[in-house]
Amino acid sequence: MTRRPVPAHDVVVETRDVTMAYGDVDVLRGVDLDIHRGEVFALLGPNGAGKTTTVEILEGFRRRSAGDVRVLGADPERGDDAWRGRLGLVLQSWRDHPRWRVAELLAHFATYYPDPRDPAELLALVGLTGQAGRQVNRLSGGQRRRLDVALGIVGRPELLFLDEPTTGFDPEARHEFHLLVERLAREEGVTVLLTTHDLAEAERLADRIAMLVGGRIRALGTPAELARRAAAQAEVRWTADDGTPRRERTADPSRLVWELHRDADGPIAGLEVRRPTLEDTYLHMVKRAADGTDQAEDEEARAA
Numbered sequence: 001m002t003r004r005p006v007p008a009h010d011v012v013v014e015t016r017d018v019t020m021a022y023g024d025v026d027v028l029r030g031v032d033l034d035i036h037r038g039e040v041f042a043l044l045g046p047n048g049a050g051k052t053t054t055v056e057i058l059e060g061f062r063r064r065s066a067g068d069v070r071v072l073g074a075d076p077e078r079g080d081d082a083w084r085g086r087l088g089l090v091l092q093s094w095r096d097h098p099r100w101r102v103a104e105l106l107a108h109f110a111t112y113y114p115d116p117r118d119p120a121e122l123l124a125l126v127g128l129t130g131q132a133g134r135q136v137n138r139l140s141g142g143q144r145r146r147l148d149v150a151l152g153i154v155g156r157p158e159l160l161f162l163d164e165p166t167t168g169f170d171p172e173a174r175h176e177f178h179l180l181v182e183r184l185a186r187e188e189g190v191t192v193l194l195t196t197h198d199l200a201e202a203e204r205l206a207d208r209i210a211m212l213v214g215g216r217i218r219a220l221g222t223p224a225e226l227a228r229r230a231a232a233q234a235e236v237r238w239t240a241d242d243g244t245p246r247r248e249r250t251a252d253p254s255r256l257v258w259e260l261h262r263d264a265d266g267p268i269a270g271l272e273v274r275r276p277t278l279e280d281t282y283l284h285m286v287k288r289a290a291d292g293t294d295q296a297e298d299e300e301a302r303a304a
């Protein structure tokens, strides 16, 4: 009997060539993702990149235009209640229960699940014990967001979707929230898919980052891998003899500087060697997408 190869990772989310168009506007242009059990995965991209659209497709709230999707072994378009119960959702648009009191709302949501968390423990976990008796519409923005997270994890999800979870948080609330996500992933083995447009947040929290820009994943890897890739090409800047500023990207900056010296009559004016940071690379990608360079190149590649 032939044995099936054991997969290196237990894949919780898998997408292949997913596209999405709203009318004649292409928002996703072929998205491939593999998210492994227990990892914190950040989908990073600027406003309008298609992060929420991607997450809604994975959650089964939106029909994709084309492509294959598996989430916890099922196609989200055909996920049943049992499948849905294994997901935790923290959406961007907030659920409207303004007159409920915090503890009542949590206790109510807990009844939807077979093995819910204890609401009092959950309030402590998200730092809302002091607000247990408060009406939801009296909470601050950051407190509401923490309540959203509590509602997202009350059913002990295997896979938690956090769509721009820290928007509107002050630095302390953000820090507390990061600790909470780490705890869920490290101690409870929850797989987390987080969307953000904040590179620092993605670097801080994620095991792996996918940069979604212009409807495609433009880079994917651990924060360290992405930073290394970004820095692989150094940028050498100098001022030419006629006074024009020059810049060149190269994997071998010392050779370029040596050549400049060899060819120069004297010292090289304005000489500078920089290693781009991950942020430089991200901003560069966003700019290329905004001015259409990426799209033109994608179309050329397809035509070829």
Ligand SMILES: Nc1ncnc2c1ncn2[C@@H]1O[C@H](COP(=O)(O)OP(=O)(O)OP(=O)(O)O)[C@@H](O)[C@H]1O
Pocket (backbone or CB within 6 Å): 022, 027, 045, 046, 047, 048, 049, 050, 051, 052, 053, 054, 197
């Ligand atoms: N229901 C819809 N109908 C038409 N266009 C839509 C719809 N929803 C989103 N879009 C458009 O699709 C693009 C991607 O939107 P999406 O909300 O997925 O981006 P995002 O990366 O989550 O952005 P943000 O960071 O601003 O939340 C945007 O240009 C948006 O205007």
